[in-house]
Amino acid sequence: MNESLLLEKKVFLFDLDGCIYHGHRASTRAAELIAFLRGENKQIRFITNNSTDNAIDIQDRLLNMGIQVATEEIITATDYIGLYLKERFGEIKVKVVGSIGLKKSIIHHGHVVLDDFSHERAEVIIIGRDVTFCYEKLKMVVNEEKRGAIILGTNMDAAHPGLNGEIVPETGSLIAAIETITSNPIMTFGKPSPYLFTYGMESCDVKASECVMIGDNYDTDVVGAMSLGISSVWLTDVSINALKYEASDTIKKIVKFKSIEDFYMAVR
Amino acid sequence: MNESLLLEKKVFLFDLDGCIYHGHRASTRAAELIAFLRGENKQIRFITNNSTDNAIDIQDRLLNMGIQVATEEIITATDYIGLYLKERFGEIKVKVVGSIGLKKSIIHHGHVVLDDFSHERAEVIIIGRDVTFCYEKLKMVVNEEKRGAIILGTNMDAAHPGLNGEIVPETGSLIAAIETITSNPIMTFGKPSPYLFTYGMESCDVKASECVMIGDNYDTDVVGAMSLGISSVWLTDVSINALKYEASDTIKKIVKFKSIEDFYMAVR
Structure with missing residues (x-):
């Protein structure tokens, strides 16, 4: 996918830990990015493998970071x-x-x-x-x-x-x-299994080609999205497995940014 | 190895659980077998993957079953x-x-x-x-x-x-x-790794060809002994993995008995 096509997508699926936040600290410009996408009438879903917190816990955490989100937008294992x-x-x-x-x-x-x-x-x-x-x-x-x-x-x-x-x-x-x-x-059920992605798409009533997944973990976020035909944005700066894949062929098909901040600067 | 050559071995290495005893119950004729082998001037070692009990614990357990053994004869992980x-x-x-x-x-x-x-x-x-x-x-x-x-x-x-x-x-x-x-x-360190077998052989000052290993677990007792060139007696009756290996080629090279009792009847 070409970077310039990003804003043609209808639905933005975001990973949470390592992407929107790191533990209890919001990523730089994460709040601005979410606000910007809402302004563009994009639908947003957060997809997380977190098996400890449920959507209400995470909604609270995001609110503390200045990011207002409905529980329906948070899809947890x-x-x-x-x-x-x-x-x-x-x-x-x-x-x-x-x-x-x-x-x-x-x-x-x-x-x-x-x-x-x-x-x-x-x-x-x-x-x-x-x-x-x-x-x-x-x-x-x-x-x-x-x-x-x-x-x-x-x-x-x-x-x-x-x-x-x-x-x-x-x-x-x-x-x-x-x-x-x-x-x-x-x-x-978590990423890279298809369940959470599919549930996210169904809740937005869209096809895979209308979505983009943004995450830092290649093995879960990128691989899971690719297996369903969803385009991926891979955040490499915090990725725990960036080096492992730097040389792979499929990597050329996905959009890479260092961070949420870089992603925001590119689309706004 | 031919069954009739068993008594030409100098050292008998025995597995414990599933072989000499099952939990706190001695196998039928286990005490008689050990006494018989001692009468034939065979050296005996017990080799166990037990990682909870040490040699003194096991010595006590065997004594309660009427089997007198020196701690030096018990080799535990x-x-x-x-x-x-x-x-x-x-x-x-x-x-x-x-x-x-x-x-x-x-x-x-x-x-x-x-x-x-x-x-x-x-x-x-x-x-x-x-x-x-x-x-x-x-x-x-x-x-x-x-x-x-x-x-x-x-x-x-x-x-x-x-x-x-x-x-x-x-x-x-x-x-x-x-x-x-x-x-x-x-x-x-446990079977099938070579350590406990090797330690047993060294403590008896013998070569692999002078030993036989008797056990019920193919994956640990038989495979471990074979990898060092030690002959094996495989007790199939209580084996948890007998079926898996019934058809294999290497199985023809090892002596099989149903139980310690059958083994005793064959050698005494």
Whole structure:
């Protein structure tokens, strides 16, 4: 895609962490960019693999950064999975290895969340980033799977960078511990899987060719968008995997900017 | 190897769980087999991937089954790793994600075991089966690795069968969670790695051709022994992976018995 065609798109899909904000700090010009796009009558969706916070948590965080957003514009793995379960299985009994936010979101969609170590059997077990993950939970999950429970994961990211460059383990590493025992691959909903992108497009009633995805993570944001035929803007400055792809051929097909600020300067 | 040549071997290396005993129950005729081999002046070693119990714990367990064994005859991943560290690095500062037995064994070899969350940096972090494994330990390990600590694992088994067929997560699943984040393979000492076999042979002062390994797990006992040129007796009755290998070519080279009892009946 040519840079000059960016403003012909109807829908702008944004990654959040590493793109619109870094932890609790807004990216430079992020607020101005969102305001500008609204002025141009563009539809906006935020697509995040975050499996700890739900849309309401993130709405609050964005508001603190001066960015006003409707919860409907925020598409999280945390929120989507409850909706998916309802459409696929109806309202069911679930165990959740994950945050309070994830549990709340599952309950919000009408499911029953059983206690982690309840003897009652769950039909589905959901794995998200769980700071209370432990050996006994791992044991519970693999034994529930043996008894027939389906295991689903929010996202497959192994880790994300935290404060001062600290490594923060993510859902993908917990999933790896489980898969190593069960030998069954666990389906995940986050990027690069198509679910969140598709849900975003459907909620805007547009086709892939009318959207552009803007993100810093090549493996999730760019690869996921490309697999659906959505154009990508790749922010290279904060990318944790920029070098790995610098030489690839497909990279020539995507628009690259260093940062949200550079992107804003180019389109405004 | 031909079955009739078994008694020409000088050293009998036995796996423990699934071979000599199942949990806290001795295998039928296990005591008689060991007594018979001692009567034939055979040297005996027990080689186990157990990363929770050390040789003294296992000596007690065997004694309760009527099998008298010297601690020197029991070779565990738990005990070996402290010795390896001493030979390779001298006496060092270590963090241990594992059992009290593993920690005691490391200390026994002269190393300093730091508290799990001590700010003091460890030179090496050892991963064993840890029923107190948790998210914060996972985070500690990957961040210590980032700062330069070497991570070593006792064994790579993903799980083992517990009471009533329950799945008991093992060291290998915890290692998978870590490796998924660090992208660095973790070296392990248990079977099928050569370390414990080699240590067993050296302690008996024999060559591989003078030994036979008896075990139920093809992937660890048989594969490990074969890679060193040690003959194998494979106990198929309790094997968790018998079917997987039934058709393989190498299987024709190894002696198969259903159980320790059948093995005893054939050699006595």
